[in-house]
Amino acid sequence: MLESVYRSVILSSLFFIFCFIINSKLYGQDKISYDGYITMNARYEYNDKYAELFTRAKMEIKLKLTQYIKAEIDIRGNSNDPEIELKEVHALFKYYPNFFIKIGNIKKCFGIEELTAQENLYTIEESQINEYISPLGYVGRDPGVQVYRKYKDRGIPYSYYFVTSFNQSGIFTINGRVSYHNLLGSCCLGLDGIYQHSVSFAENEYPSNSYAMSIDLSRDIGSFYADLEAFLGMDPIETQLSDYYGDDRDVLFLGAKWLLAYYYDINSTVVKGIEPLFLFGILSPDTRYINANRIELLLGINIYFDEDMRLRLNGDLILANNKYNIYDRTIAAGSKVLLEFQLKW
Amino acid sequence: MQKKNYRKKYHSLLFIVYYLLFTLLNLSCEIISGPEVEEYEFDLPSVHIYIDSEDLGILNSNVYSNRCIPARLVYNDHEYGVHLRHHGHLSRHFLKKSYKIKFKDTDLFEDRKKVVLSSQWTDKSLLRSRLSFYLFQKAGLRTSDNRFITLFINNDYIGIYYLIEPVDEFFLLNRGMEVGNLYKSKGHSRFTFEGGYDVRVGFKKKPIDDGNYSDLEYLINILDTVPTDKLMSQIEKVLDVENYLNYLAVSVLITNWDGFFKNFYLHNENFGRFKIIPWDLDLTFRNSTRSIYGQNNLSKRLLQVEAYRTYYKNRLRELMDSEFSDEVMFPMIDQLSNYIEEAYENDPFIRAKGCSLDKEAKAVKNFIQSRRSYLEEQLKDL
Numbered sequence: 001m002l003e004s005v006y007r008s009v010i011l012s013s014l015f016f017i018f019c020f021i022i023n024s025k026l027y028g029q030d031k032i033s034y035d036g037y038i039t040m041n042a043r044y045e046y047n048d049k050y051a052e053l054f055t056r057a058k059m060e061i062k063l064k065l066t067q068y069i070k071a072e073i074d075i076r077g078n079s080n081d082p083e084i085e086l087k088e089v090h091a092l093f094k095y096y097p098n099f100f101i102k103i104g105n106i107k108k109c110f111g112i113e114e115l116t117a118q119e120n121l122y123t124i125e126e127s128q129i130n131e132y133i134s135p136l137g138y139v140g141r142d143p144g145v146q147v148y149r150k151y152k153d154r155g156i157p158y159s160y161y162f163v164t165s166f167n168q169s170g171i172f173t174i175n176g177r178v179s180y181h182n183l184l185g186s187c188c189l190g191l192d193g194i195y196q197h198s199v200s201f202a203e204n205e206y207p208s209n210s211y212a213m214s215i216d217l218s219r220d221i222g223s224f225y226a227d228l229e230a231f232l233g234m235d236p237i238e239t240q241l242s243d244y245y246g247d248d249r250d251v252l253f254l255g256a257k258w259l260l261a262y263y264y265d266i267n268s269t270v271v272k273g274i275e276p277l278f279l280f281g282i283l284s285p286d287t288r289y290i291n292a293n294r295i296e297l298l299l300g301i302n303i304y305f306d307e308d309m310r311l312r313l314n315g316d317l318i319l320a321n322n323k324y325n326i327y328d329r330t331i332a333a334g335s336k337v338l339l340e341f342q343l344k345w
Numbered sequence: 346m347q348k349k350n351y352r353k354k355y356h357s358l359l360f361i362v363y364y365l366l367f368t369l370l371n372l373s374c375e376i377i378s379g380p381e382v383e384e385y386e387f388d389l390p391s392v393h394i395y396i397d398s399e400d401l402g403i404l405n406s407n408v409y410s411n412r413c414i415p416a417r418l419v420y421n422d423h424e425y426g427v428h429l430r431h432h433g434h435l436s437r438h439f440l441k442k443s444y445k446i447k448f449k450d451t452d453l454f455e456d457r458k459k460v461v462l463s464s465q466w467t468d469k470s471l472l473r474s475r476l477s478f479y480l481f482q483k484a485g486l487r488t489s490d491n492r493f494i495t496l497f498i499n500n501d502y503i504g505i506y507y508l509i510e511p512v513d514e515f516f517l518l519n520r521g522m523e524v525g526n527l528y529k530s531k532g533h534s535r536f537t538f539e540g541g542y543d544v545r546v547g548f549k550k551k552p553i554d555d556g557n558y559s560d561l562e563y564l565i566n567i568l569d570t571v572p573t574d575k576l577m578s579q580i581e582k583v584l585d586v587e588n589y590l591n592y593l594a595v596s597v598l599i600t601n602w603d604g605f606f607k608n609f610y611l612h613n614e615n616f617g618r619f620k621i622i623p624w625d626l627d628l629t630f631r632n633s634t635r636s637i638y639g640q641n642n643l644s645k646r647l648l649q650v651e652a653y654r655t656y657y658k659n660r661l662r663e664l665m666d667s668e669f670s671d672e673v674m675f676p677m678i679d680q681l682s683n684y685i686e687e688a689y690e691n692d693p694f695i696r697a698k699g700c701s702l703d704k705e706a707k708a709v710k711n712f713i714q715s716r717r718s719y720l721e722e723q724l725k726d727l
Contacts, residue, residue: 046546047531047532047533047546047547049434049435049532050409050434050437051409052409052410052411053407053409053410054410054411054412079410079412080410080411080412080413080430081413082413082415082428082447131556132556135553135554135555135556135557235557237555237557237559238557238559241557241559241560244616245563320543321541322538322543322562323562324538324562324565324566324569324570325538325539325541325542325569327541328538328539328540328541328542329541330540330541330542330543330546331543331546332543332545332546333545333546334545
């Protein structure tokens with residue numbers, strides 16, 4: 001018991017010192033901002049026995065160290081996972097308005113969904129195409145350097161991103177995106193490319209080079225949002241398997257998705273607006289068997305109680321066949337019903 | 346100036362409140378977890394779990410959630426910091442719950458990251474899984490380590506449980522295998538694309554699902570398309586047939602009908618041949634008149650090949666004459682019954698159910714005898 005008391009006193013003293021330092025910093029620092037969200041979710045996936053209920057939270061702390069230097073920490077947690085994740089850490093240098101530099105564990109810039117913070121997506125979860133390319137390494141975060149310019153309604157209407165990163169699987173990545181924001185007055189046209197080179201010499205690793213590209217056209221003016229996106233790339237895992245089965249070739253995937261959302265302003269006391277949305281996607285994992293594909297049909301509605309508080313419902317149906325049986329299309333894994341209450345700040 | 350003084354004053358007060366609160370919190374945690382009192386002492390090893398009462402409430406009232414609750418676990422005088430959650434699918438409906446325990450990377454449990462504490466609620470004898478694992482092991486399959494334990498939560502005796510090693514990357518690495526591709530059969534696991542089928546619906550790739558199920562699809566396509574006379578040369582490139590036929594033989598012996606469309610793992614080590622690993626064996630040793638052919642398209646296609654049918658028949662015969670005989674099984678059942686008897690009889694859930702271990706053990710023995718005589722007849726026509 002005495003030992004416990006000693007331990008408590010020591011721990012409390014350490015906590016006291018920690019609080020003192022943090023509070024002093026906070027009192028003296030006006031340039032800290034917080035972003036984040038909390039969500040409450042229900043998720044039922046096809047062929048699961050029961051729906052999952054869980055909560056998620058994200059806290060993003062941005063520190064403005066000087067006029068030109070910022071630091072950002074992004075921490076996330078999920079009630080089903082005991083570990084809190086340090087998702088992103090980076091330093092941002094804004095010496096030149098057209099040439100920002102980000103260093104840290106940063107996101108690749110490949111596709112619209114990857115460029116958008118998860119809490120700002122129209123859908124609750126990412127589309128099947130994004131989920132398909134994630135394990136291939138074309139999206140996600142790696143330690144690296146990013147230079148970019150983001151168009152914000154001023155100056156020449158273009159944005160660019162250029163990322164180089166390296167991860168602990170020995171994969172070196174070069175990734176770029178260029179977009180023009182004033183096409184036909186209100187549309188944005190983007191072109192993305194990514195190239196990965198494995199410098200690992202271990203046996204049975206993925207092929208040494210892989211690549212993917214995408215093109216997107218989006219319109220985000222007023223209440224109406226639409227985007228159309230197409231992807232083409234090499235599947236490094238499938239290419240390796242094809243090599244194993246004696247079919248020595250690059251396996252290419254091809255996918256497209258189309259998202260439409262319209263915000264109806266209601267402006268009542270409780271509900272400020274509703275936003276129905278529709279997503280259609282098609283993914284062919286191997287262009288040699290283009291008839292073998294996965295079709296995604298998603299219907300959803302976002303009910304806004306405030307600009308930063310919404311209730312969302314998504315019904316996501318995936319119908320798939322495969323190269324061994326292209327005639328019978330069935331409900332596929334990934335079909336799900338999702339419900340989320342989200343509050344951002 | 347006046348304002349600044351107030352601010353400083355409250356600032357200092359805030360620290361004092363922090364300090365007092367934190368000290369109290371720490372002390373209360375120590376007092377709650379308190380000294381460990383054992384009311385029961387059984388021959389079986391015991392697992393003591395200590396959970397904060399609020400967290401225990403969250404766990405008990407969220408049966409269908411995978412939310413992980415922090416806890417302390419004591420086993421063999423070693424204390425682990427763990428997280429636990431409910432385990433299983435349909436078993437979550439049962440009165441006596443099963444739990445999955447996750448250990449810290451820095452303090453693994455016998456080189457394992459996770460273990461399952463399974464209540465085996467559908468098996469009133471609590472012997473079926475133990476006997477099934479034994480038979481699969483004797484037939485040459487890799488099986489999970491399993492043992493009986495008594496479970497205490499916050500010093501309350503919860504009952505007798507199985508501590509089972511899950512089939513995961515640690516299972517493979519601890520047996521000197523490479524992780525490769527491991528697929529968990531999660532229900533509706535078919536071995537045919539007939540009528541349309543997405544393998545991702547029936548199987549789940551572990552430990553990381555990269556979405557690529559090509560090797561499994563390739564195996565299924567062989568079963569669907571290769572004629573019987575060429576099946577042997579094709580299938581043996583991608584499947585350890587001997588391993589599967591042994592699985593089939595034991596499954597047929599113990600009527601593991603829950604293990605043909607779910608409750609198994611397929612492991613493909615380093616783009617080699619698939620091997621099957623059994624899982625979840627509580628629904629065995631019942632209904633002794635099940636078919637000698639087993640179920641699913643994989644069993645059906647393999648048994649169309651004469652050489653495989655002969656091998657299968659011989660293995661069945663060997664197992665029936667050796668491990669599945671009264672001489673081997675009955676003493677084992679008696680020995681296990683004696684070992685768990687006291688913990689079984691004091692198990693509050695089993696007591697509430699009004700089960701008798703003698704009666705249940707006898708039912709298992711009866712099954713063995715009747716199953717063997719049924720299969721003797723069936724073997725003649727195989």
